[in-house]
Amino acid sequence: MSKKLLVRRAAVLGAGVMGAQIAAHLTNAGVDTVLFDLAAKEGDPNGVVTKAIANVAKLSPAPLADKSLAERITPANYETGLELLRGCDLVIEAIAERMDWKQDLYRKIAPFVPAHAVLASNTSGLGINALADVLPEELRHRFLGVHFFNPPRYMHLAELIPAKMTDREVLDGLETFLTTTLGKGVVIAKDTPNFIGNRIGVFSMLAAMHHTERLGLGFDTVDSLTGPAIGRPKSATYRTADVVGLDTMAHVIKTMADTLPDDPWHRHFKAPVWLTGLVEKGALGQKTGAGFYTKRGKDILVLDVAARDYRPTAGDLDPDVAAILKERDPAKKFAALRASEHPQAQFLWSVFRDTFHYSAYHLQDIADTARDVDFAMRWGYGWSQGPFETWQAAGWQQVAQWIAEDVAAGKTMADAPLPAWVAARNGAHEPAGSFSPAQNTAVARSSNPVYARQRFPDALLGEQFAPGKTLFENDGVRLWADDDDIAVVSFKTKMHTVSDQVLDGLQEAIGIAERDFGGLVIWQPKEPFSAGADLAGALGLLQAGNVAGFEAMVENFQRTSQRIKYALVPVVAAVRGLALGGGCEFQMHAARSVFALESYVGLVEAGVGLLPAGGGLKEFAVRASQAAGPGGDVFAQLKAPFESVAMAKVSTSAFEAKSLKLARESDVVTFNSHELLHVAKANARALAEAGYRPPLPARNIAVAGDVGIASLQMMLINMLEGMFISPHDYEIATRIATIMCGGMVDRGSVVDEEWLLKLERQHFVELAQMPKTQERIAHMLKTGKPLRN
Known part of the structure; x- marks a missing residue:
């Protein structure tokens, strides 16, 4: 039986947007939490953190389950407060996404982290093994990556990324703590850039941007196509980009370009001209009041690239395409999308096809099983089905054949062949479990005892749990x-x-x-x-x-x-x-x-x-x-x-x-x-x-x-x-x-x-x-x- 991770007190390093909200959620869960940041230049040395805690109480949706919990978070700073780390069982680092800054901080805190404590980096894509390099030997086996999705209270997904030296019981213990104490859905990711959720999620947005440009569709039309009509959140593609921040979006795309030079899709890892143009203008989305969308009075306007100005949103679905999307049989729906010559149908088929292609090609690099990919997209991006579930529901072999035909015809975003395992199977999921490329077979769900507490876990396509x-x-x-x-x-x-x-x-x-x-x-x-x-x-x-x-x-x-x-x-x-x-x-x-x-x-x-x-x-x-x-x-x-x-x-x-x-x-x-x-x-x-x-x-x-x-x-x-x-x-x-x-x-x-x-x-x-x-x-x-x- 794996050892329990006992967390009486936790520390969060970094009181920025994510760090402060992670601290808030730990406090929601009854964990005594210390929040650290730089010492203030004047006045109270903990002033930076005190201000961040006050700000958390004002955010919407509320990171705190009750406003009164704000006073339970202990403020601290790196100059005078590091002794507080000695009483912590879990330390989560959540400072800005800079390898050098994170490593400098690790060198500073290492002498104060107790011999039993777990150290985790909340990073959305930096290399976990590279981060571990600066840690003393005895701390490396208790170090790993944890990636909370924003906002941490509400987003179900937490990705865990073990480093080469991470102890198995540390990984299992943190998985148990995240699942029961913080209420998360955990997937184990491999140490590759952007891990699972953002690797597939950002690619699917890049695919949408590529085909938006190729087919000359309006941003509002694309959002009508890629929201609830296909089982995705209302924010769809471009509204999501506005919420995330277009500067953040451009940064993530650049990170993919810099860190994935051998990816067959590499030439597409660049921000479209209109995205770069918006960032240069300072139109960064929701936080600046304008991005792909802007509000004038009560009206929501959308950017029109040709006119270089905003226009009223229309973005209606073509009636024929809307009828295809209402088809209940996924096999018939995908066949109709592929066969239709309407640009909206061609757009949807192309984005689905390229996302399936990318997910299958990279499965072995980024995850242990197809289950982890599908859950990452459901829990982190709000998709009603992950890419492998969607593909399988639409007819695995038929869709695979269509992808192969489109690769041969030069229609796909990359000419990489589908991996051999795709043709050898009838889907990624079966009653025995989900496909693992490393083991070349279906693998059952995790045997971590925490999952015995879930009588009806979130079910994947085709999974049945005895109804009693x-x-x-x-x-x-x-x-x-x-x-x-x-x-x-x-x-x-x-x-x-x-x-x-x-x-x-x-x-x-x-x-x-x-x-x-x-x-x-x-x-x-x-x-x-x-x-x-x-x-x-x-x-x-x-x-x-x-x-x-x-x-x-x-x-x-x-x-x-x-x-x-x-x-x-x-x-x-x-x-x-x-x-x-x-x-x-x-x-x-x-x-x-x-x-x-x-x-x-x-x-x-x-x-x-x-x-x-x-x-x-x-x-x-x-x-x-x-x-x-x-x-x-x-x-x-x-x-x-x-x-x-x-x-x-x-x-x-x-x-x-x-x-x-x-x-x-x-x-x-x-x-x-x-x-x-x-x-x-x-x-x-x-x-x-x-x-x-x-x-x-x-x-x-x-x-x-x-x-x-x-x-x-x-x-x-x-x-x-x-x-x-x-x-x-x-x-x-x-x-x-x-x-x-x-x-x-x-x-x-x-x-x-x-x-x-x-x-x-x-x-x-x-x-x-x-x-x-x-x-x-x-x-x-x-x-x-x-x-x-």
């Missing part, structure tokens, strides 16, 4: 189990919304779990956890005038929440992605919730003119009474949750869900969403093993009453008079306040749960019948956006 044994199923849910004592229930509805079938199915699932299992986990195979109640069904009942049916649905919702809370086995909610409305209320009633870090939680009903009525407001009142204790100030406990609900706030992380009081302090946060089910089951099992009993029914709930309602109304009146909210917002928020404070009763009165649930139902049904609320629901269903009426 179905115990019960209806149109709303599936209850299933492996050969253990914890059952799992998953929703089958679109966006995992809560329908009557989900409500009935959950109640049935809890009954089966109580009878036959130690615990139950509510978990979805894919995000989101749940987008809340089925609004369309609810609006249908209202428009048909079926108020009784509508009220019965609300009552059933509440009954399901209470069934979760008072189940005789622990029910654990495993949340990732959106948990809105009823989805949020379900996790509030669970014995425990386990959140993926990227959980966006909120009671958002006010946005559609309603209020939470699945027991959520009742639960806030119960928690406030419990937190205040006998004779305590209940109202003080209600202010934060009231604001969260009345303003329909949604957390930007699991930690923020706790500060908004939408999650409990005792709830668990896990960083790798592929480990969520494992952690949730472990929590359910631990509760069961400890002799779990549900809470006793809450019968003595002290409430804030009429005084609490009046206090919250004063706040609302100020917002109404300042025109921050509409009269209908005021109406909704007043009703929310009324329920959370226990109704128009004396302050300090004692009520039970049924009283609060009845208040929820009453106000929910009354609101639902109001025309302004029905307008809001209809608008949300039609546009997906809230209406402020």
